[in-house]
Amino acid sequence: MIRLAVFLLAFLVVTSVAAQTAPPPPQQKIDQLIGLLQDPEIQTWLESRKKEQQSALAVAEPSGFAAWEVRVRSRINGILTAIPRIPSEMSEGAARARQDAVSHGYAPIFLIFAGLVAVGAAAEWLFRRARSPSIGPVARLLPVAVFTVVVAVIFFAVEWPPLARLVLLAYLVAFIVYRVAAVLIGLVESNRPSLTIRARLFVGIALFAAATATLGAPLGVDRAVAEAISYCFSALLLALAIETVWSALARPIVIKAGLTAFLGLLWVLWCVDLKGLFWIGIYALVLPDLLRATGRAAATLTSAPSESPKSILLVRGSRAIVIALAVGWLALVWHFNPDSLANQNATMAAVLNGLLKGVIVLLIADLLWQLAKGWIDRTITTSADATGLAPAEVAKRARFRTLLPIFRNALAVMVAVMAGLIILSQLGVEIGPLIAGAGIFGVAIGFGSQTLVKDVISGVFYMLDDAFRVGEYIQAKNYKGTVEGFSLRSVRLRHHRGPVFTVPFGELGAVENMSRDWVIDKFRISVAYNTDINxxxxxxxxxxxxxxxDAEVGPLFIEPLKMKGVEEFGDYGIVLSFAMTTVPGMQTYIRRKAYAMIREAFQNNGIEFAQPMVQVGGDDKNGAAAAATTLRTAQQAKAAGAEG
Known part of the structure; x- marks a missing residue:
């Protein structure tokens, strides 16, 4: 049977090769071949041979981590082999570029580059002469913009040779980007000149290396040699970074050693082609300072308060753009590196893409939250100043100060939950069952924490009823004080003696608001029986x-001070009743001033205040006076004890 199968396969190969010249076989032979292919034993043998070939291919071609290890090993060996060929390959590439320019009637490329830079520098110098000097990131970048526009106009106006055009474009872009980076580095590190010089040198070498590596293929440089050039530049940048850490940074030795080890790890990640992890490490090292510098630079562009929408959009928006660009670059690195471990595993690739999209979602959510929070904070600050406003407007602002903090907390929770759900959906998580499960879990939590639910719902109804506002003095059961703030479940009361009560809404019960609209203050004064009431x-x-x-207390009155009449006949005199209507919270202050003025006016007009006295029968007047004095002393002691 095996011989027959081998013969059949050989026959198939021979007939397929000869099919182009030989005539087609007879129909009888074709029928015999079809019959053999339909034989179960032949089909089983063919399937076994197919599986053996697939297994052999799987063993011969490793995949996953093994394939990455083989690829990295061969790449490193190729780079080490290509290093001695760098001078010859570079000289040949430069000769090709020079020949391309000269053959088309142009000067050598380095002379053309120098000429373009000179023309752009002259235009920049003229711009600086014509413009008054100023300070700021925009003012410092304007000359670079003039240089870029002039060079770009000349470059695109001339029909350069193909190879020369690519070389000029690569190095001009690198030079312009270096100019912009140098200005930004000067703004960030203006107080540390040594670090500024090293940072500019680092950026310059990195941009030159990137331009040179980009031109490897157009100049005909071997790919292995181009990669070897990149690795040589990376080693130079690593040495410069380590030298900067130990020479220009004022940090403890332990931190310097840690930074050195971290830089070495980043270089190893670059060498073994783990560029995603390499850029994540770069972001961890650079992004915090870059974001702070970006925020400071954006804040200098406006004089508006930090809570204003313009300031928030500039500062937070500029930081969000920097993070978005970093995320976009990381996505491009992973996308254009199909041989990476992340792209070889579909699950890992989906998770990484979801995380990158999640970062963008967080940036948008943070920007929206900051705008809403800024508006709420501005409204609360504005509503605190109620000087010279109508009572209705004062009440409206007080209600704002009460409700907006609660709305801010609820909005923060809502934004966080929505952002979390969107991120989970981007990571491939089915959020529908999650939302349903959260609803069921919420019901279970509600039954298990009825007190908490009671507090929250009671607070909602207190707010709907406008029972009290921030700044009002209330009393509920044994608690009283000025309302200082709210949470979702409790109110914070400041007692007039200083203590702070945090009372759950469910414990308040009936609320006595002593600061709403107006207050009627009543007090009594006892005068002698012979007083003229009129x-x-x-x-x-x-x-x-x-x-x-009065200019001070006059605006605090709603109804002036009046004497209501005789309240009762006391043991020692007539009790007169007084009343006045004032704004809430000021009645005690006004009453004290009224007491002082009444005392002085009554004494000046011969009206005596009632005094406790005891009259004892007989001729012993001294004994009666002594008894009255003793009684008065006892009553004063009793009153003092009651006050204490």
Missing amino acids: KARKITKAIGAELKE
């Missing part, structure tokens, strides 16, 4: 008019 009424009316005209 005279006392006129004096009180004059005092009320005087208080009403």
Whole structure:
């Protein structure tokens, strides 16, 4: 049977090769071949041979981590082999570029490059002469923009040779990017000149290396040699970075050693082609300082307060753009490196893409939250100043100060939950069952924490009823004080003696608001039985008019001070009742001033205040006076004890 199968396969190969010249076989032979292929034993043998070939291919061609290891090993060996050929390959590439320019009637490329830079520098110098000097990132970047525009106009106006055009474009772009980076580095590290010089040198070498590596293929440089050039430049940059750490940074030795080890690890990641992890490490090293510098530079572009929408958009938006560019570059690195471990595993690739999209979602959510939070904070700050406003407007602002902090907390929770759900969906998680499960879990939590639910719901109804606002003085059960703030489940009360009560809404019960709209303050004064009541009424009316005209307390009155009349006959005199209507919270202050003015006015008009006295029968007047004195002393001691 095996011989027959081998013969059949050989026959198939021979007939397929000869099919182009020989005539087609007879129909009888074709029928015999089809019959053999339909034989179960032949089909089983063919399937076994197919599986053996697939297994052999799987063994011969490793995949996953093994394939990456083989690829990295062969790449490193190729680079080490190509290093001695760098001078010859570079000289040949430069000769090709020079020949391309000269053959088309142009000067050598380095002369053309120098000429373009000279023309751009002259235009920049003229711009600086014509413009008054100023300070700021935009002002420092304007000359570079003039240089870029002039060079770009000349470059695109001339029809350069193909190879010369690529070389000029690569090095001009690198030079312009270096100019921009040098300005930004000067703004960030203006106080550390040694670090500024090294940072500019590092960026210059990196850009020159990138331009040179980009031109490897157009100049005909071998790919292994181009990679070897990149690795040589990377070793030079590593040495410069380590020298900067030990020479220009004022840090402890332990931190310098840690930074050196971290830089070495980054270089190893670059060498073994783990560019995704390499760029993540670069971001961890550079992004914090870069974001702070970007925020400071954006803040100098506006004089608006930090809570204003313009300032938030400039500062937070500029930082978000920097992070988005970093994420975009990381996505490009992974996308254009199909041989990476991330792209070889579909699950890992999906997770990484979801994480990158999640970063963008977080940036958008943070920007929206900062804008909303800034508006809420500005509104709360504005509503705190109610000087000279109508009572309705004062009440409206007080309600804002009460509700907006709660709305801010609820909005923060909502934004966080929505951003989290979107990120989970980008990571491939089915959020539908998650939302349903969260609803069921919420119901279970609600039954298990009825007190918490009661507090939250009670707080909602207190807010809907406008029972109290921030700044008002309330009393509920045994708690009283000025409302300082809210959470979702409790209110914070500041007692007039200083202690702070944090009371759950469910424990408040009936609320007595002592600061809403107006307050009627009543007090009593006892005068002697021989007092002229009408005279006392006129004096009180004059005092009320005087208080009403007072510049300090006059605006605090709603109804002036009035004497209501005789309240009762006391043991030692007549009790007179007084009343006045004031704005909430100021009645005690006004009453004290009224007491002082009434005392002085009554004494000046011969009205005596009632005093406790005891009259003892007989001729012993000294004994009666002594008894009255003793009684008065006892009553004063009793009153002092009650106050204490």
